[in-house]
Amino acid sequence: MLKARDQKEKNLRKQLILDxxxxxxxxxxxxxxxxxxxxxxxxxxxxxxxxYFSKKEDIxxxxxxxxxxxxxxxxxxxxxxxxxxxxxxxxxxxxxxxFYNKYRLYYELVNFYKVNAxxxxxxxxxxTSRNISALVAxxxxxxxxxxxxxxxINVAEFTxxxxxxxxxxVQMVDLxxxxxxxxxxxxxxxxxxxxxxxxxxxxxxx
Amino acid sequence: MLKARDQKEKNLRKQLILDxxxxxxxxxxxxxxxxxxxxxxxxxxxxxxxxYFSKKEDIxxxxxxxxxxxxxxxxxxxxxxxxxxxxxxxxxxxxxxxFYNKYRLYYELVNFYKVNAxxxxxxxxxxTSRNISALVAxxxxxxxxxxxxxxxINVAEFTxxxxxxxxxxVQMVDLxxxxxxxxxxxxxxxxxxxxxxxxxxxxxxx
Amino acid sequence: MLKARDQKEKNLRKQLILDxxxxxxxxxxxxxxxxxxxxxxxxxxxxxxxxYFSKKEDIxxxxxxxxxxxxxxxxxxxxxxxxxxxxxxxxxxxxxxxFYNKYRLYYELVNFYKVNAxxxxxxxxxxTSRNISALVAxxxxxxxxxxxxxxxINVAEFTxxxxxxxxxxVQMVDLxxxxxxxxxxxxxxxxxxxxxxxxxxxxxxx
Amino acid sequence: MLKARDQKEKNLRKQLILDxxxxxxxxxxxxxxxxxxxxxxxxxxxxxxxxYFSKKEDIxxxxxxxxxxxxxxxxxxxxxxxxxxxxxxxxxxxxxxxFYNKYRLYYELVNFYKVNAxxxxxxxxxxTSRNISALVAxxxxxxxxxxxxxxxINVAEFTxxxxxxxxxxVQMVDLxxxxxxxxxxxxxxxxxxxxxxxxxxxxxxx
DNA sequence: TATGAATGAGCGTTCATTCAT
DNA sequence: CATGAATGAACGCTCATTCAT
Numbered sequence: 001m002l003k004a005r006d007q008k009e010k011n012l013r014k015q016l017i018l019d020x021x022x023x024x025x026x027x028x029x030x031x032x033x034x035x036x037x038x039x040x041x042x043x044x045x046x047x048x049x050x051x052y053f054s055k056k057e058d059i060x061x062x063x064x065x066x067x068x069x070x071x072x073x074x075x076x077x078x079x080x081x082x083x084x085x086x087x088x089x090x091x092x093x094x095x096x097x098x099f100y101n102k103y104r105l106y107y108e109l110v111n112f113y114k115v116n117a118x119x120x121x122x123x124x125x126x127x128t129s130r131n132i133s134a135l136v137a138x139x140x141x142x143x144x145x146x147x148x149x150x151x152x153i154n155v156a157e158f159t160x161x162x163x164x165x166x167x168x169x170v171q172m173v174d175l176x177x178x179x180x181x182x183x184x185x186x187x188x189x190x191x192x193x194x195x196x197x198x199x200x201x202x203x204x205x206x
Numbered sequence: 207m208l209k210a211r212d213q214k215e216k217n218l219r220k221q222l223i224l225d226x227x228x229x230x231x232x233x234x235x236x237x238x239x240x241x242x243x244x245x246x247x248x249x250x251x252x253x254x255x256x257x258y259f260s261k262k263e264d265i266x267x268x269x270x271x272x273x274x275x276x277x278x279x280x281x282x283x284x285x286x287x288x289x290x291x292x293x294x295x296x297x298x299x300x301x302x303x304x305f306y307n308k309y310r311l312y313y314e315l316v317n318f319y320k321v322n323a324x325x326x327x328x329x330x331x332x333x334t335s336r337n338i339s340a341l342v343a344x345x346x347x348x349x350x351x352x353x354x355x356x357x358x359i360n361v362a363e364f365t366x367x368x369x370x371x372x373x374x375x376v377q378m379v380d381l382x383x384x385x386x387x388x389x390x391x392x393x394x395x396x397x398x399x400x401x402x403x404x405x406x407x408x409x410x411x412x
Numbered sequence: 413m414l415k416a417r418d419q420k421e422k423n424l425r426k427q428l429i430l431d432x433x434x435x436x437x438x439x440x441x442x443x444x445x446x447x448x449x450x451x452x453x454x455x456x457x458x459x460x461x462x463x464y465f466s467k468k469e470d471i472x473x474x475x476x477x478x479x480x481x482x483x484x485x486x487x488x489x490x491x492x493x494x495x496x497x498x499x500x501x502x503x504x505x506x507x508x509x510x511f512y513n514k515y516r517l518y519y520e521l522v523n524f525y526k527v528n529a530x531x532x533x534x535x536x537x538x539x540t541s542r543n544i545s546a547l548v549a550x551x552x553x554x555x556x557x558x559x560x561x562x563x564x565i566n567v568a569e570f571t572x573x574x575x576x577x578x579x580x581x582v583q584m585v586d587l588x589x590x591x592x593x594x595x596x597x598x599x600x601x602x603x604x605x606x607x608x609x610x611x612x613x614x615x616x617x618x
Numbered sequence: 619m620l621k622a623r624d625q626k627e628k629n630l631r632k633q634l635i636l637d638x639x640x641x642x643x644x645x646x647x648x649x650x651x652x653x654x655x656x657x658x659x660x661x662x663x664x665x666x667x668x669x670y671f672s673k674k675e676d677i678x679x680x681x682x683x684x685x686x687x688x689x690x691x692x693x694x695x696x697x698x699x700x701x702x703x704x705x706x707x708x709x710x711x712x713x714x715x716x717f718y719n720k721y722r723l724y725y726e727l728v729n730f731y732k733v734n735a736x737x738x739x740x741x742x743x744x745x746t747s748r749n750i751s752a753l754v755a756x757x758x759x760x761x762x763x764x765x766x767x768x769x770x771i772n773v774a775e776f777t778x779x780x781x782x783x784x785x786x787x788v789q790m791v792d793l794x795x796x797x798x799x800x801x802x803x804x805x806x807x808x809x810x811x812x813x814x815x816x817x818x819x820x821x822x823x824x
Numbered sequence: 825t826a827t828g829a830a831t832g833a834g835c836g837t838t839c840a841t842t843c844a845t
Numbered sequence: 846c847a848t849g850a851a852t853g854a855a856c857g858c859t860c861a862t863t864c865a866t
Contacts, residue, residue, distance in 0.1 A: 045848040161401050168374020195367050202408035251831045457827045526793045569802050573813050580786020607779050614820035663852045
């Protein structure tokens, strides 16, 4: 059964490439993520990358998956801190911002597929999104079951909405952080917290 | 006074180029908006474009200004339909989505300067943003004065938050519209409306 | 005889254009001397320039003529200061450096025709060179007649040589001035003076 | 140790490109040395050149280094022909002209960095210049030690001056060779020799 | 005579992808 | 499996020159 071993090796190589791509992404941003930069970082030949990924887009797709997995892990941590579903949600929303702070340039991945790719998101990528959604939805479900949020709230729908709003907030901070800080006279963390409070209070049952 | 006429002609040409740039933007998206594509669309030589715009960025800046002006106009219309500030806000949020539906790819312009440009947004561009913010803020101000929204709401801050959330929503619809439609079994308009309701109810005074 | 008047007007325009070209040359150097820059400086349309000069090269040729005329004037001044032909020559050589100091970027014109132009120097341009040569030669002639310089010196030949060496010196100073200053620990003026002394002593009769 | 072989191959390619650049330089001059012309000459794609040189300036720098090395080699040969330092200097000056005759358009490289480049000469390039200067200076030093040249002569300074004058002479011949030939009724070689004699006699001790 | 808009070839440079080894 | 040299199209931009008005 050499096959399995080969598969494993192949997978290791893939991970090495993705690790390198991540380094480049974190250091220079998505628009400087060129194949040659990744290859150099991985100490591989450019051509070698094409043995593991058929297109540059594939690498970015996998990178996106990774970033979602990281986010998912943060969300899991966020949930573990408390039993209260509503507080869990709050922690999740805050974790989203912490994620941005930790991996500044990752948020660029959010829009990549629509903006730059010829095709739609590959299924594997969609799945990771769904995993995140499922987690958030489960928290919301519990909150709903416990009567903590308004009954009128459609969990699936609100999950999308929350996700969308969070992305918008992160981009806003990234785009206009300094302006916001100076105009509102508060750090972006507080600005984001206002948003979080708005969301939590907006769904809380009376 | 030939000068005035010349100015007008020159301006017309500028508009022609921007029209062409818009066509390219709407058809292919911002990342395919190359000078050569715009020139071809305008049936002009590439060099000619540089008689009217000193850099590609200038074209994009003007395009952004145009789009913000369109949006501002839609917001004004939205306000005129009712006297109730809260309903005005609702209309504004809805107008944002109508804008997206009408000019699909324009939302890509939102992030351009942060992501691609070397410099910050030019002043003219900032001004158009400020005009929009000011309009929204004025509606919120009135709502607050009339006791329609919670006193705890900081108008300037909430204007940013609303703007951020709206952008996030539009991007979400653009990115995952079909998926949302099929999963929630409702058109994206309704999905967006849920978001609008959430915002309005979230700030409404009890 | 309107013709003469027209000619005069035409000539005035030509001078205006050349004045402007000179301004651009002095300000930005030869490689930034574009037709559009000259036209802007002259407050004329670009096309207008082509009514007076058939090619950009023509403008540069005329500019070169002007610079030689300026140099010739400086040489005349240099001669007037003394009766001694050898001192006159010294003054001429020094005047060459003063010319460089005054019109820094003009020295770029020296090589233009060989380096950039398709054709050889036009006759008019050659004539101005000859005028300078003639002046220097006349000084050398008198020096020779008075027995101040070695009889073996061929005046025409040495005129060329002196001219060549001077150009080389100016270019060297322009190219490596700071390096020379620091390495020799003396200002470039003194460096140049050493050269002048070398030339004068080299031809002086014993 | 495949690496060494690869390095060698890479170096060969570099040399091929430089050879092609040289062909273009010799045929059309420095101002027509475009990347596309060099690529065409080398029968390579334009992009390929950038695998070996990061900027056009790099190619020109290497070309300059090559030309200086050639010149240095000629100078070394010139020195070996005799033991007399003054005759060595004479040979060096003559070698400078032979170099020009052999590589007509190379002298254009002398001014490149000052006139066209954004940056200063790269260190490697400066070193080659220094090597040449050092050689000439060593010859002059020996001449001075042996009392063959005037004690008043500052070796470092005169090295610069000689270098400058030589450049001026070559440019003069290149610019006005035919005119000189016809006017003086002698070949440019003889014209140049007169210059050389002038320099040698000018520094010779009495 | 004068305009200045328009041209279009040219520039240096980047980069995803291919393919002979 | 791995290489990395090579490609070639595309990019944004400049500018001398032309020409309809």
